[in-house]
Amino acid sequence: MAVMKFIPTALKNLFSKPVTTGYPFEPAVFPERARGHISIEIDSCIGWGMCVKACPLGALTVDKLKGTWEINRFDCVVCGYCVEKCPKKCLSVQTGYQTPGADKQKALYTKSPEVLKAEEEKRKEIVRKAAEAKKAKENGEK
Template identity: 60%
Template sequence: MAILKFAPEALSNLFKPPVTTAYPAKPAEYPERSRGHIEIEIDDCISCGLCARACPCGTISVDRSAGTWTIDRYDCIACGFCVVKCPKKCLTMVPGYQTPGGKKSSVTYQKSPEVMAAEAKKREEAAAKAAAAKAAAAKE
């Protein structure tokens, strides 16, 4: 019969420092790969909407004409599938979890006016080119 097999371990634990950290006083450390939340380089985004279609829980929405990218961080499951799908690699998964809240809310990112203007110009050029091509086709 073996009684008190655990006693040496239990006693030595009395004199060891705790393995937990004093969390609010000492900040939590996340490893580099930690899947915390999604960040976007909004000016690199081409509003293709692949991320919105890939998302398993439908938390992302993209508005091409307004140049916005919206995410409901409370719905996001941080799977990272949008990061994999993004063709411009402007989405990144960074450490740091969403803080809890009483109500769900979404965050909207707006492209800067310069990028919007450049895009509008590009669209106009493309439209002009298409119109010219159409006109040329009609002439023939």
């Protein structure tokens, strides 16, 4: 047993560069897989709500008609289960953390007006077709 065993290590540390990154003056580097936050390509979302059912924390809400997707970043733990379950693969896990904000609010994503309009027309088209088919059926029965 001896004393002062640690001196060489301590001295070496005294004269070497710090191992930490000088964030925020130097950028933080994340590996490709780092789970920072969930992001969405909202325009390709079809609003099935698979992610809402999958989320173990209930942090997500989807409104198909309004074309919105909402995430409560304070509840989300970025487990990535919604990404795995998404049928259109429009959800993804991104590196890097969210920027801090002044107040607590949910992040709301809305589809662009063009996509919403196209979807609205598609729905109308379906309704029209259904009505036509119904009419044709009724006529056929008569």
